[in-house]
Amino acid sequence: MNASVENSLSEAGAAGFLHRYEGLRARLPGIGxxxxxxxxxxxxxxxxxxxxxxxxxxxxxxxxxxxxxxxxFGEPLTPVESALPLPxxxxxxxxxxxxxxxxxxxxxxxxPVRSLARHLPELExxxxxxxxxxxxxxxxLNTALFEDGALIELAPGEDGGVIELLSxxxxxxxxxxxxxxxxxxxxxxxxxxxxxxxxxxxxxxLHSPVFEVExxxxxxxxxxxxxxxxxxxxxxxTVFARVAAxxxxxxxxxxxxxxxxxxxxxxxxxxxxxAAHLNGAQLLGDGQHGDCTTFLDHAAPDCPSRQTVKTVxxxxxxxxxxxxxxxxxxxxxxxxxxMNQALLLSDQAEIDSKPQLEIYADDVKCSHGAxxxxxxxxxxxxxxxxxxxxxxxxxxxxxxxxxxxIDGVTEESAQAAxxxxxxxxxxxxxx
Amino acid sequence: MxxxxxxxxxxxxxxxxxxxDLEVPQGEVHAIMGPNxxxxxxxxxxxxxxxxxxxxxxxxxxNGQDLLAMEPEERAATGLFxxxxxxxxxxxxxxANFLRxxxxxxxxxxxxxxxxxxxxxxxxxxxxxxxxxxxxxxKRGVNVGFSGGEKKRNEVLQMALLQxxxxxxxxxDSGLDIDALKIVADGVNAMRGPEFSxxxxxxxxxxxxxxxxxxxxxxxxxxIVQTGxxxxxxxxxxxxxxxxxAA
Numbered sequence: 001m002n003a004s005v006e007n008s009l010s011e012a013g014a015a016g017f018l019h020r021y022e023g024l025r026a027r028l029p030g031i032g033x034x035x036x037x038x039x040x041x042x043x044x045x046x047x048x049x050x051x052x053x054x055x056x057x058x059x060x061x062x063x064x065x066x067x068x069x070x071x072x073f074g075e076p077l078t079p080v081e082s083a084l085p086l087p088x089x090x091x092x093x094x095x096x097x098x099x100x101x102x103x104x105x106x107x108x109x110x111x112p113v114r115s116l117a118r119h120l121p122e123l124e125x126x127x128x129x130x131x132x133x134x135x136x137x138x139x140x141l142n143t144a145l146f147e148d149g150a151l152i153e154l155a156p157g158e159d160g161g162v163i164e165l166l167s168x169x170x171x172x173x174x175x176x177x178x179x180x181x182x183x184x185x186x187x188x189x190x191x192x193x194x195x196x197x198x199x200x201x202x203x204x205x206l207h208s209p210v211f212e213v214e215x216x217x218x219x220x221x222x223x224x225x226x227x228x229x230x231x232x233x234x235x236x237x238t239v240f241a242r243v244a245a246x247x248x249x250x251x252x253x254x255x256x257x258x259x260x261x262x263x264x265x266x267x268x269x270x271x272x273x274x275a276a277h278l279n280g281a282q283l284l285g286d287g288q289h290g291d292c293t294t295f296l297d298h299a300a301p302d303c304p305s306r307q308t309v310k311t312v313x314x315x316x317x318x319x320x321x322x323x324x325x326x327x328x329x330x331x332x333x334x335x336x337x338x339m340n341q342a343l344l345l346s347d348q349a350e351i352d353s354k355p356q357l358e359i360y361a362d363d364v365k366c367s368h369g370a371x372x373x374x375x376x377x378x379x380x381x382x383x384x385x386x387x388x389x390x391x392x393x394x395x396x397x398x399x400x401x402x403x404x405x406i407d408g409v410t411e412e413s414a415q416a417a418x419x420x421x422x423x424x425x426x427x428x429x430x431x
Numbered sequence: 432m433x434x435x436x437x438x439x440x441x442x443x444x445x446x447x448x449x450x451x452d453l454e455v456p457q458g459e460v461h462a463i464m465g466p467n468x469x470x471x472x473x474x475x476x477x478x479x480x481x482x483x484x485x486x487x488x489x490x491x492x493x494n495g496q497d498l499l500a501m502e503p504e505e506r507a508a509t510g511l512f513x514x515x516x517x518x519x520x521x522x523x524x525x526x527a528n529f530l531r532x533x534x535x536x537x538x539x540x541x542x543x544x545x546x547x548x549x550x551x552x553x554x555x556x557x558x559x560x561x562x563x564x565x566x567x568x569x570k571r572g573v574n575v576g577f578s579g580g581e582k583k584r585n586e587v588l589q590m591a592l593l594q595x596x597x598x599x600x601x602x603x604d605s606g607l608d609i610d611a612l613k614i615v616a617d618g619v620n621a622m623r624g625p626e627f628s629x630x631x632x633x634x635x636x637x638x639x640x641x642x643x644x645x646x647x648x649x650x651x652x653x654x655i656v657q658t659g660x661x662x663x664x665x666x667x668x669x670x671x672x673x674x675x676x677a678a
Contacts, residue, residue, distance in 0.1 A: 387507035400523025
């Protein structure tokens, strides 16, 4: 580790990040825009007031941020253009962010994605409208510190095709990045966004993106989120989505990497017949912690929502599922379904599951369920009795367990990318 | 040749097999008959290598190889096949994927080239036609939503594809109507030849009208108590197991 890296390390905990903000403030993009300076300052203040969440906070009862708060992190260095190994394309067109900053060199051209940092003056009244900072300290931190992100705006009726958004962290030093992504679909627009978080290196680091996704009437977004951070990485992401009448936010979350990951989704269905799919899978190996937390707001009538989350836990790993569905009084004829299932492959693995339904409307169909189990010995024996080696038999049963969740992804390209990520996880963890 | 000598086994401390002696020479089909609780299914599971049984004594070899020292998949690769009394459902595992994975795993062990998807489908479809199985059973989850008869036919299909040297059929006749029974029996009879032997485990003589065995053994109280020709099955059917004196 060289001297300049040492110097960039700040003190541990919230104070370190607040000092970072003070030091960086004058150089942050858009700080000359009064609305944005106010937004950032307000967010920094909100973060100062809250600090990092502890396990005494109900929403963080099962996820301990000690790996983040007890170590020092530095800001990314100015890019040194070294050959960065990148994963294969998950879609024909992709844009690449390195350490939270847009990389034109690594990105394809003719993709309807722009660098947020370069278009901030246009975004007053659009950026920060969905993201809440008062009770979400990581979102506050992101709002204060973001340097860049993807800006995707589709005109009414526009088909954005299939886009891969790849966020790469060069984990050769303990950096943090807080990219802010803004996705806005006009009426009837369509987009398949394959978002991958990917790390290369051995160092601890933090990747903490925030998405704001606006889905106008009749628009449809498939948001496949593939978290493949490096082994020592921390991934703390938050998605805010607002779906207007007849629109669909169709998401799938895969946690396959990182030492600690938590992905929060806050989805509001605000017009009749708006739909949300919040499916996901967590593949956790020894030493990993994965947390899938969702808040689904049914704020309009006739809205369907579907959620199937499956977690596979090996070694000494811990998984968390928290799913809250809030059905407002106005949201009559809500059709909600929530299922979360965990497969424990080891005695030392642990899953915490917390479904929460709050229903204020009287004409509602809402069901939820949770199961925890081990691989079925009879099924395993049946496969082995046919000559299939034990390791292959296990992977077939795990894939079968996950298949139901992946089957919920109707976009073929997204499904293929997810299946490949699952296969990759299995290859690394097969034993 | 399958050779079992003095085999004893217990489950959860309870002795089920109390000294089995049995030989099934290559090319022969033997039947094991016996009342409920006599140890028929335990014997088939112990031979196939299911966990949960403790072998407390004796040996079981197939063509000189020690079966009891092998993993279940190794036993399968040496040519042993168990048709399950209760075939297991595997939701999310497609039948075609399952069959091809099993077939190729065994071919790989034997050093034979693997079948690609097209070659496999061609072979599988031909066998399925012989067993009057609808083709969409390939696309469904393994045994998921299959009727009792379909599950048993799926077992015989697996046997036809895997071409074992010895098949243990554990009450393959249970739950079958007469037409399905004939189809299953035809499937087994088609396998018969100098390279194939079978151990047909059944409660009733009915199946043995269609799969005529070279020998019939009576299993009672964890031991083979009587051995005879096919006529022994008819004798048991007429007079019941009560007529057999425990040895």
